[in-house]
Amino acid sequence: MGRFCYKCGTPETEGGPLIGGMCQRCFASENPLLRAPEEITVEVCGRCGAYRVERRWWYPENPTTALLEVAKRITISKLRVAQYALTRVRYVKVEEAELVDVKIEPKFTPAGPIVEVLARGKIHESQIRSQIARAEIKVCENRVLCDTCSRISSGYYGAILQVRGEERLPSDGISKIKDRLMSYFFEKCKRDHREFVSKVEFVRGGLDFYLSSVKLARQGAAVLKSELGAKIKETAKLVGWDRRGRRRFRVSILARIPKNRLCGRKSLTQQK
Ligand SMILES: [Zn+2]
Numbered sequence: 198m199g200r201f202c203y204k205c206g207t208p209e210t211e212g213g214p215l216i217g218g219m220c221q222r223c224f225a226s227e228n229p230l231l232r233a234p235e236e237i238t239v240e241v242c243g244r245c246g247a248y249r250v251e252r253r254w255w256y257p258e259n260p261t262t263a264l265l266e267v268a269k270r271i272t273i274s275k276l277r278v279a280q281y282a283l284t285r286v287r288y289v290k291v292e293e294a295e296l297v298d299v300k301i302e303p304k305f306t307p308a309g310p311i312v313e314v315l316a317r318g319k320i321h322e323s324q325i326r327s328q329i330a331r332a333e334i335k336v337c338e339n340r341v342l343c344d345t346c347s348r349i350s351s352g353y354y355g356a357i358l359q360v361r362g363e364e365r366l367p368s369d370g371i372s373k374i375k376d377r378l379m380s381y382f383f384e385k386c387k388r389d390h391r392e393f394v395s396k397v398e399f400v401r402g403g404l405d406f407y408l409s410s411v412k413l414a415r416q417g418a419a420v421l422k423s424e425l426g427a428k429i430k431e432t433a434k435l436v437g438w439d440r441r442g443r444r445r446f447r448v449s450i451l452a453r454i455p456k457n458r459l460c461g462r463k464s465l466t467q468q469k
């Protein structure tokens with residue numbers, strides 16, 4: 198006696214080959230090819246436009262296409278595809294679904310950004326026809342502050358670079374130093390998004406830069422040393438203990454510009 202589908206009773210000779218006791222039609226309707234979320238949430242920094250990708254912050258070169266790129270990556274991480282393994286259907290990641298072709302297309306629509314997913318393929322090798330599944334995932338944006346921007350907005354700084362002269366610095370000299378260092382720091386911060394300038398203060402006869410790290414303060418001091426012959430002195434003051442009981446220091450770096458280096462008509466970068 199032949200076998201029958203346990204769901205609908207169709208004989209295997211008509212609706213087979215049977216998969217897990219079911220005819221071809223029942224197997225396909227019992228097992229959707231795709232599991233997709235209705236919506237995904239993209240976290241974007243409302244201040245600088247960085248996107249959170251997995252656990253890290255990504256600072257895109259092209260902000261217009263960045264949302265779609267991030268939406269696609271999040272979709273790939275959330276999608277699950279049906280694949281028969283050993284004795285049952287399992288839902289696996291896109292890259293593990295060998296019998297299924299998945300197309301993922303993020304796009305802007307008048308109703309907002311979406312991700313379209315089209316999957317075509319077989320869950321089980323014995324299926325005669327491929328299954329098809331479509332999904333349309335809504336993309337929601339959640340505005341937050343990235344790690345760097347939340348540090349800046351809390352007024353955090355890791356070191357101070359103090360610029361002074363052997364004699365009181367002339368005010369046009371101070372402006373030149375400020376411009377030179379700010380453009381230097383701007384380039385550094387563009388390459389490493391953990392670094393930032395928290396604030397700059399004009400003080401009597403000089404300037405104070407409040408910076409994200411000791412490293413950045415040392416680099417700024419090195420510029421003043423090589424371009425103006427500044428003498429560098431570093432001091433660390435104990436300011437407390439961290440949660441693990443280690444001592445925390447606030448580092449100040451003093452860059453003292455020698456006499457007469459900022460006089461005359463030569464610009465800062467021409468002086469060597
Ligand atoms: Zn059936």
Ligand SMILES: [Zn+2]
Nearest residue numbers: 242245343346
């Ligand atoms: Zn930010």
